[in-house]
Amino acid sequence: MTEVVSAGVRAEFEEQGRGLLVAQSRIGFWILLTFVVLFTVVDLVLNPGNFSASQMEQVSLLRGVQVVGIAIAFRALGRQRTRRGVACVSVFLASGFNATVVLACVMIHDTILAPTVLMSTTMFGAAFLAWGVWAQVLVGLASALGIIVNVVAVTHQAAGIFGYNQFEAFAALVASVWVAQSLERQRWSLFVSQKARDAAVAGQLEEARISDALARVGGEMIEAVDTPQLVERLCRVSAAVLDCDVTHAYLRDDAGQAFVPVAAYGTTREQWEMIRVLRIAKGDAARLEARFEREAVVELSTSDARASVGDALAVVMEQAEVTRSLFMALWRGSELTGTLHAGDRSGAAGFTLAQRRIAHGIAHLASMTMEHARVRAELERADQVKAHFVATLSHELRNPITAIQGYNYMLLRGASDPLSGDQADLVRRSEKCAQELSDLITATLDLSRFEAKRVPLDLQALQVSDLFDELRRELRAPAEKPDVQLRWLVHADPHALQTDPLKLKMVLRNLVTNALKFTERGAITVSATERDGGVEFRVEDTGIGIAADQVPTIFEPFTQAHGIESRRKGGVGLGLHLVRRLVDVLGGTIAVSSEVGRGSTFRIWVPSGAATASTASPDRRP
Numbered sequence: 203m204t205e206v207v208s209a210g211v212r213a214e215f216e217e218q219g220r221g222l223l224v225a226q227s228r229i230g231f232w233i234l235l236t237f238v239v240l241f242t243v244v245d246l247v248l249n250p251g252n253f254s255a256s257q258m259e260q261v262s263l264l265r266g267v268q269v270v271g272i273a274i275a276f277r278a279l280g281r282q283r284t285r286r287g288v289a290c291v292s293v294f295l296a297s298g299f300n301a302t303v304v305l306a307c308v309m310i311h312d313t314i315l316a317p318t319v320l321m322s323t324t325m326f327g328a329a330f331l332a333w334g335v336w337a338q339v340l341v342g343l344a345s346a347l348g349i350i351v352n353v354v355a356v357t358h359q360a361a362g363i364f365g366y367n368q369f370e371a372f373a374a375l376v377a378s379v380w381v382a383q384s385l386e387r388q389r390w391s392l393f394v395s396q397k398a399r400d401a402a403v404a405g406q407l408e409e410a411r412i413s414d415a416l417a418r419v420g421g422e423m424i425e426a427v428d429t430p431q432l433v434e435r436l437c438r439v440s441a442a443v444l445d446c447d448v449t450h451a452y453l454r455d456d457a458g459q460a461f462v463p464v465a466a467y468g469t470t471r472e473q474w475e476m477i478r479v480l481r482i483a484k485g486d487a488a489r490l491e492a493r494f495e496r497e498a499v500v501e502l503s504t505s506d507a508r509a510s511v512g513d514a515l516a517v518v519m520e521q522a523e524v525t526r527s528l529f530m531a532l533w534r535g536s537e538l539t540g541t542l543h544a545g546d547r548s549g550a551a552g553f554t555l556a557q558r559r560i561a562h563g564i565a566h567l568a569s570m571t572m573e574h575a576r577v578r579a580e581l582e583r584a585d586q587v588k589a590h591f592v593a594t595l596s597h598e599l600r601n602p603i604t605a606i607q608g609y610n611y612m613l614l615r616g617a618s619d620p621l622s623g624d625q626a627d628l629v630r631r632s633e634k635c636a637q638e639l640s641d642l643i644t645a646t647l648d649l650s651r652f653e654a655k656r657v658p659l660d661l662q663a664l665q666v667s668d669l670f671d672e673l674r675r676e677l678r679a680p681a682e683k684p685d686v687q688l689r690w691l692v693h694a695d696p697h698a699l700q701t702d703p704l705k706l707k708m709v710l711r712n713l714v715t716n717a718l719k720f721t722e723r724g725a726i727t728v729s730a731t732e733r734d735g736g737v738e739f740r741v742e743d744t745g746i747g748i749a750a751d752q753v754p755t756i757f758e759p760f761t762q763a764h765g766i767e768s769r770r771k772g773g774v775g776l777g778l779h780l781v782r783r784l785v786d787v788l789g790g791t792i793a794v795s796s797e798v799g800r801g802s803t804f805r806i807w808v809p810s811g812a813a814t815a816s817t818a819s820p821d822r823r824p
Contacts, residue, residue: 215393220285223332227279227292230331231272234299238268260309264302271298289333296323297344304348308355316352320345321374328378332389338382342375408556415443416563423571429453430464432575436542436568437467443564444557446544448522452482453532453540459484461540468545469522476521486512491538494531499561501553502527518543525549528558530565534573542568592650596643603643606636646776659705659787663698666730666737669707673728677714685723688714693731699810705784706808712777713741713804721745724801736790736809743803748796756794757782 242265245258275295282288300320307316324345328338349371422439426432437449448468452461461482466474482490490511493500500511503526508516511529519527524545532540544561546553553561610633613621621629670690679686699706710728717726724744731738748756759779785792789809796802 211394211397214397215390216285218393219332219334219389220282220288223285223288223292224279224282226331227288228276230292230326231275231279231295234295235269235272238265238272241265257310261306264306264309268299268302271295271302285332285334289337292327292331292333293337293340296327296341299323300341300345300348304352307352311356313353313356317349317371320348321371324374324378325381328381329385332385333382334386335379335383338379342378346371346375412556412560412563415560416567418443419564420567420571423567426571426575428579429572429575432572433465434467436564437465440542440544440561440564441467443560444528444544444553446528447547448524448543448545450477450518450522450543450545451540452543454487454538455481461487463518473521473523477518480514480517482512482514486514487538490515490529490541491531494529494538494541498531499558499565500529501558502529515543519545523547526552528553528561530561530568532565532572533569534576539569539572589650592646596647600640600643603636603640607633607640610636642776660702661700662703664701664703664706665698667692669703669710670728670730673707673710673714677711677718679718679726683718683722686718686721687725688718689725689727691727691729693729699737699808701788701808705788709781709784709788709806710739710741712781713806716777717741717743717745717802721801733807735811736807739806739808741804741806742801744801747798747800748794748802749798750796753794753796757792 242262245261272295275291278291279288282291300323303319304316307313324338324342327333327341331337419436419439422435423432426435433451433453437451441447441449446468449466450463450469451465453464454460455462463478463480466477469477490500493511502510502515502519504516504519504524507519507527515529522545524547526546528544530542530544531538532542542565610629612618613629614626614633670692674688674690677688679688714726714728721743722745726744727740727742729740729742731740757778759776782792785806785808791807793805794802795805
């Protein structure tokens with residue numbers, strides 16, 4: 203603890219001690235007054251024959267002096283503003299009371315009562331009154347001196363100074379000082395410990411308040427979807443957590459030459475109309491940036507703003523009618539991209555340390571969030587450019603492919619001279635390649651639509667048996683695979699689905715087509731069963747299977763589990779990715795189990811209800 207802190211804590215300790223000593227002294231004064239009354243009653247009522255008339259008169263006078271002294275002490279006690287002053291009043295009363303006791307004992311020639319009373323008051327003060335060591339030393343010395351005076355005055359023997367009573371008095375003096383010093387140290391230790399605990403609790407509460415404020419700021423900014431909305435939320439929440447009256451946000455303009463106001467909170471429409479036309483010119487911006495390089499948060503009064511950061515910001519502060527302001531830097535790496543201004547109209551001397559720490563956190567959070575919003579906007583623009591490019595390229599590629607397929611069809615149908623066997627085989631190969639390229643273009647377009655989130659649901663009632671009939675007519679095992687059977691099974695025909703028939707059909711078509719590619723013999727079985735409020739479709743094959751380490755990646759775009767074999771059989775790894783995306787849109791799930799050399803089973807579950815499908819999450823995973 204530094205000297206400054208110790209001095210402050212010592213002052214608080216003394217003030218606390220003053221209040222405690224006032225309360226203790228009042229109790230002590232009442233105790234003294236009670237004893238005076240009791241002694242008076244004993245002397246005058248119970249034992250009136252112990253004193254002569256003159257002695258009784260003198261003792262009564264001393265009792266009156268004691269009562270007056272106590273009354274004066276009561277009155278003086280409330281006027282003291284320091285513990286030392288209260289201690290002085292208590293010491294004077296205790297010493298005066300002891301002096302009257304000694305005088306009374308001398309008058310009645312008593313050497314027993316005075317030592318008893320004086321040692322009792324000395325020890326009572328040490329144990330009960332928080333008046334400090336110096337006060338205890340004074341009272342103890344006065345008591346010891348009073349005992350000596352009492353003995354010498356009554357016995358008229360100076361040798362009485364060295365009697366047993368006197369040694370007891372000095373022992374009581376030493377003991378009382380030790381007790382007073384020990385209690386004073388104990389009170390100080392307890393006070394310092396309590397202050398440390400209070401400071402720790404206050405620090406924890408302040409940290410919690412700062413954390414709560416920054417969490418609130420972060421929550422508000424995360425909900426913003428673009429920069430304009432972000433800066434508006436930033437101004438509003440910053441004013442709330444900083445307990446400020448106005449906030450303004452400034453961002454660098456497109457030319458990078460000046461900062462311009464983009465949002466405000468707490469200003470009137472007239473004030474905003476005047477502020478929004480102001481520009482923080484390049485020179486003033488450079489001065490502000492230089493301040494930010496030295497300080498995380500810049501605090502300015504309106505009176506010194508013009509000299510510190512230029513005319514524009516000074517005018518802003520004047521127009522907003524604030525007396526003090528905090529400026530927070532918005533960075534992109536090492537480049538200053540803007541500033542947030544928080545102004546206070548209360549006339550307070552300055553911002554607290556907690557406010558400055560919150561402002562520092564706001565600047566950090568805002569810088570990250572605004573950079574995130576900028577990157578997100580750039581990505582969205584890039585996605586739009588990519589989608590436009592893919593759509594244009596696919597359209598330009600589809601036209602010649604359609605023409606090639608048309609010519610192949612005419613040649614195979616003998617539109618000109620009949621083809622020889624070799625010629626027909628070449629045309630069929632050309633048709634197969636053209637169809638694969640057409641499928642690739644279609645898949646690329648579908649993927650582009652998914653990424654652009656332009657895949658609406660067309661919900662209709664669908665009977666599974668009708669869907670299977672359509673697929674049975676359209677899909678057959680290729681002629682070059684006579685050992686492969688394609689089977690369609692509907693177990694206890696499910697109720698009608700409320701789903702998108704075209705998308706569900708695309709899912710099953712892709713899975714069956716994929717199974718046909720990698721199955722040389724055996725069977726491909728497509729089945730449907732009601733389960734868990736929906737329908738589970740299974741596509742089972744007896745093909746080459748998928749290795750266990752490749753199963754987690756087969757739904758990723760441009761990923762092929764079978765490598766060279768996949769490329770030989772056609773495709774670029776988009777089919778299963780599109781299947782998963784379509785199932786997600788339908789609100790369903792997809793899972794796969796496979797064993798190398800024995801085949802694969804794909805399980806697709808689709809909900810029966812329209813509400814489930816229409817509210818499906820696009821990020822659902824098997």
